[in-house]
Amino acid sequence: MSSHMFSVQQFYVPWRRICCKSEKLTPVALNWLWSSNCHTGPHVVSQQSNQKGASNKQVTKRPKKERSSCQAVLNLFDQQYSEELGDLWPSARRVLLDPQSWQYGVMLNRFSAVTDITQILQFQGFSTLLPQMDISPLLCNGPSTVSSSKYHKGKDTLLSSDYISKCPPDDSLPQPDSTSHMLGQDPQSEPSLSLPCPSLQCYIHPSPLRFPSQAHRPGQLKQYYLLNAASLLPVLALQVRDGEKVLDLCSAPGGKALAMMQSATPALLCCNEPDPHRRDWLAKTLESFLPHSLNSRVIVSAQDGRSFGQSEAGVYDKVLVDAPCSNDRSWLYSCSNQQGEQRLKERTSLPVLQAQLLRSALSAVRPGGIVVYSTCTLSSFENSAVIETALSDFPEAEPEDLWEEIAAPLSKYFAFSSHPGHGRTPRKPSLQPQNGTMSSYQHRLGILVVPQPGKTWGPMFLSRIRRRK
Numbered sequence: 400m401s402s403h404m405f406s407v408q409q410f411y412v413p414w415r416r417i418c419c420k421s422e423k424l425t426p427v428a429l430n431w432l433w434s435s436n437c438h439t440g441p442h443v444v445s446q447q448s449n450q451k452g453a454s455n456k457q458v459t460k461r462p463k464k465e466r467s468s469c470q471a472v473l474n475l476f477d478q479q480y481s482e483e484l485g486d487l488w489p490s491a492r493r494v495l496l497d498p499q500s501w502q503y504g505v506m507l508n509r510f511s512a513v514t515d516i517t518q519i520l521q522f523q524g525f526s527t528l529l530p531q532m533d534i535s536p537l538l539c540n541g542p543s544t545v546s547s548s549k550y551h552k553g554k555d556t557l558l559s560s561d562y563i564s565k566c567p568p569d570d571s572l573p574q575p576d577s578t579s580h581m582l583g584q585d586p587q588s589e590p591s592l593s594l595p596c597p598s599l600q601c602y603i604h605p606s607p608l609r610f611p612s613q614a615h616r617p618g619q620l621k622q623y624y625l626l627n628a629a630s631l632l633p634v635l636a637l638q639v640r641d642g643e644k645v646l647d648l649c650s651a652p653g654g655k656a657l658a659m660m661q662s663a664t665p666a667l668l669c670c671n672e673p674d675p676h677r678r679d680w681l682a683k684t685l686e687s688f689l690p691h692s693l694n695s696r697v698i699v700s701a702q703d704g705r706s707f708g709q710s711e712a713g714v715y716d717k718v719l720v721d722a723p724c725s726n727d728r729s730w731l732y733s734c735s736n737q738q739g740e741q742r743l744k745e746r747t748s749l750p751v752l753q754a755q756l757l758r759s760a761l762s763a764v765r766p767g768g769i770v771v772y773s774t775c776t777l778s779s780f781e782n783s784a785v786i787e788t789a790l791s792d793f794p795e796a797e798p799e800d801l802w803e804e805i806a807a808p809l810s811k812y813f814a815f816s817s818h819p820g821h822g823r824t825p826r827k828p829s830l831q832p833q834n835g836t837m838s839s840y841q842h843r844l845g846i847l848v849v850p851q852p853g854k855t856w857g858p859m860f861l862s863r864i865r866r867r868k
């Protein structure tokens with residue numbers, strides 16, 4: 400495999416040492432941390448709070464930036480998506496055309512000390528998206544505690560004393576309030592999410608607040624990564640476990656690779672990206688978030704993803720194909736109508752490339768292994784149709800239903816389309832299961848997150864396919 404190792408700087412200086420202070424953090428201190436972390440100079444506005452003792456706190460809101468949408472792209476979306484999504488399209492359209500309404504997720508970096516960030520987020524009204532295990536004591540108590548931890552067994556090499564700040568146990572942390580959005584708190588009223596990723600932590604806010612991004616500082620690991628929270632769903636579906644060999648076939652800029660490394664410690668994570676500029680971006684992301692001790696496990700490769708099926712047949716336990724796609728959010732804001740029209744021309748050739756990448760992934764995974772295919776477009780041509788095409792060529796590939804596992808437990812946060820085939824008749828009736836309804840067949844082709852007011856995450860399509868043994 401033509402791959403090269405990425406290198407990270409060996410030393411680590413905690414970005415904020417506030418977690419090592421023994422005194423309680425006051426709202427004033429938290430606000431100082433919050434505002435001193437704003438590199439882009441957002442303006443500050445007062446906001447009502449539901450957090451005890453922080454009623455006069457301030458939150459930052461992004462400055463209003465005017466962005467105009469591209470009419471050619473919007474016209475095509477109107478035509479295609481009103482047919483495919485029906486009633487969901489007008490509200491999805493409103494969200495896509497209003498960037499001020501977009502929500503942002505904050506994924507914490509378990510390799511960095513994050514206690515202070517957690518406090519700031521909770522004071523600002525953010526809450527955890529996934530069932531949570533508090534990783535801060537692991538970071539703060541040093542390597543001996545880490546190695547005896549149930550969750551981090553065998554990971555002592557990752558959490559070496561080089562970059563763990565020694566901290567006293569901190570019982571002053573604010574607890575999530577009773578209205579916290581934690582899943583799995585009330586198993587009687589909601590299906591709970593039972594996925595094996597206790598260390599993946601993402602904070603979300605019901606309002607479109609954007610936490611400031613962290614600038615790169617040499618020698619320091621970043622504490623969090625901002626993302627569309629729907630981007631975590633393909634990673635949850637992949638169910639990466641410790642010791643597995645994983646391929647991230649289309650990896651740049653690396654958000655999902657980072658999420659995988661928060662979820663588990665694979666024996667190997669190969670991050671592949673053929674575009675040289677995007678590969679540099681990927682390498683920078685990995686360098687900013689992962690410690691030096693992971694260098695031998697996380698590698699960057701520069702191949703065309705379509706070649707892995709041949710060059711690495713049957714090698715991987717898990718493969719993620721986060722395919723190049725129309726990217727509805729960004730295409731809608733193409734900088735000129737000309738660029739928009741050019742993109743629409745390219746759009747017609749994307750499903751061919753996507754199916755080739757998916758076939759390559761299905762060959763690169765071992766029998767019994769799984770492939771997750773995802774895109775950030777609502778287009779059925781790049782979603783369910785690609786899955787159908789690949790399945791028709793791969794009799795040993797079995798699509799799995801993600802509705803019960805992911806869509807049902809997370810429907811409080813994300814709006815899922817109940818028919819990710821978008822009501823189109825499947826083109827190959829022979830692929831339909833002998834027993835089972837049309838809706839279970841559609842769910843097995845994948846699930847679709849559709850941006851909606853108050854649940855602005857997405858677009859995100861994901862499908863999981865297991866290669867039969």
Ligand SMILES: C[S@@+](CC[C@H](N)C(=O)[O-])C[C@H]1O[C@@H](n2cnc3c(N)ncnc32)[C@H](O)[C@@H]1O
Nearest residue numbers: 649650651652653654655674703704721722723
């Ligand atoms: C949607 S982006 C991936 C985003 C990434 N997974 C993340 O979470 O940050 C798709 C990527 O696929 C890359 N790509 C395009 N053609 C490819 C090919 N033939 N093989 C592999 N990757 C390709 C693009 O350069 C782009 O970086």
